Amino acid sequence: MADLIVPSQTPDEEGKVLSITPESAGWEYIGFEVYALEKGKKLKKETGNQEVCVVLLTGKANVFTKKETFENIGERMSVFEKIPPYSVYIPNEDEYEVEALTDLEIAVCAAPGKGTYEARLIGPEDVGVEDRGAGNISRKVQNILPEQKPADSLLVVEVFTPEGNWSSYPPHKHDQNNLPHESYLEETYYHRVNPGHGFAVQRVYTDDKSLDETMVIKDGDAVLVPKGYHPVSAPPGYEVYYLNVMAGPVRTWKFNNSKEHEWIMEDKLALK
Numbered sequence: 001m002a003d004l005i006v007p008s009q010t011p012d013e014e015g016k017v018l019s020i021t022p023e024s025a026g027w028e029y030i031g032f033e034v035y036a037l038e039k040g041k042k043l044k045k046e047t048g049n050q051e052v053c054v055v056l057l058t059g060k061a062n063v064f065t066k067k068e069t070f071e072n073i074g075e076r077m078s079v080f081e082k083i084p085p086y087s088v089y090i091p092n093e094d095e096y097e098v099e100a101l102t103d104l105e106i107a108v109c110a111a112p113g114k115g116t117y118e119a120r121l122i123g124p125e126d127v128g129v130e131d132r133g134a135g136n137i138s139r140k141v142q143n144i145l146p147e148q149k150p151a152d153s154l155l156v157v158e159v160f161t162p163e164g165n166w167s168s169y170p171p172h173k174h175d176q177n178n179l180p181h182e183s184y185l186e187e188t189y190y191h192r193v194n195p196g197h198g199f200a201v202q203r204v205y206t207d208d209k210s211l212d213e214t215m216v217i218k219d220g221d222a223v224l225v226p227k228g229y230h231p232v233s234a235p236p237g238y239e240v241y242y243l244n245v246m247a248g249p250v251r252t253w254k255f256n257n258s259k260e261h262e263w264i265m266e267d268k269l270a271l272k
Contacts, residue, residue, distance in 0.1 A: 004204055004213055008220035011036050014043060018222055020188060025224050029153060029247035031110035032188045032222065037100040044097040051113030052090045053122075053145050053156050055243065059104030063088045064097045065119040072101065073121065079241045080194045082160055084127035084142050089151065090119045107190060109145075111153035111247035122149075132167075137264065139167040147252050155185070155246040155253060161200075161234040170265050171203075171229035171258040177249060182256050185248040187225040189232070191217050191240060198238030204230045207258075229258055 006024075008017045018034040031050060034057075035043055045052075054063065060074035065088070073086040090096045092113030098106060128143040143149075145156035161167040177184040191200055196219040205212040206228040217223060223230075234240040246253065257265070 050110040084124035087122040175227035183254040193219040
C-alpha cells in the first residue's frame with residue numbers, strides 16, 4: 001500500500017501537529033504544516049527559498065513579516081462556520097512571526113519562490129467563493145490563492161463537502177506536464193470532519209491502476225496526491241472540509257476528468 005496518509009500528532013514544543021516536506025513526500029514542490037498554538041504562544045520562521053501562505057484555520061492572531069504587520073486578524077472559531085479565512089502571503093527570503101491572540105490553528109503552505117511579490121494580507125473579501133457541481137456532487141469552494149491572484153508557485157483553496165456528497169468529482173487528474181491540455185501539480189489535502197469522530201473516504205488512483213488506494217480519512221489527516229485521480233466522499237451524517245495546496249513547474253490548474261465518469265457532471269447539471 002502506498003503511504004499517502006499523514007496523520008496529525010500531539011503538538012510538539014513549537015505546536016506543530018503535522019508536517020509534510022518534499023523529502024518526506026518524495027516529490028519536488030509542496031511543503032505543508034499545521035500548528036496548534038495556545039493563546040499567547042508565538043511561532044517564528046524564516047521562509048528561505050520558499051514562498052509561504054499562512055492560513056488561519058481557526059482563531060485570531062497577529063502576524064509580522066520583515067516589512068509588514070497584520071494585527072488582530074482571524075474571525076472563525078471553526079472551519080465549519082464556512083466563512084472565508086484570513087491568510088498571509090510571505091515571499092521567499094523573508095520571515096514571519098505568528099502570535100496567537102486566542103487558541104489558534106494555522107496551516108503553513110509552502111512551495112518554491114522567486115521573490116516576485118511582496119508580503120500581503122489575504123482577507124475574507126479577497127477570497128472567491130463559489131458553489132461547484134450539482135446534486136450530490138455539489139460543494140462550496142473558497143479560493144484563497146487561485147492562479148488569478150499573484151504568487152510564484154502556490155495554489156491554495158478550501159472545500160466544504162456536505163454530508164452524503166462527493167467532491168473532487170467527477171474524478172480528475174493533473175499529473176502531466178502537457179500544457180495547454182494538462183498541468184503537472186502535486187497536491188495535498190488536509191481534512192477536517194464534523195462531527196470529529198466521523199470519517200471521510202478518499203481514493204487516489206491512476207488509469208493503469210499502478211496506484212490505486214482507497215483510504216478511510218480521520219479528522220486531522222492529510223493525504224498526498226502525487227499523481228492520478230483523487231475523489232472524496234463525505235458519508236451521511238458527516239460534513240467534510242479540506243484545504244488543498246497545489247504546486248508544480250507552471251502555476252496553472254489544467255486538469256482532465258476521468259473519461260469513464262465525465263458524463264456524470266453533464267447529467268447532474270442537466271437536472272440542476
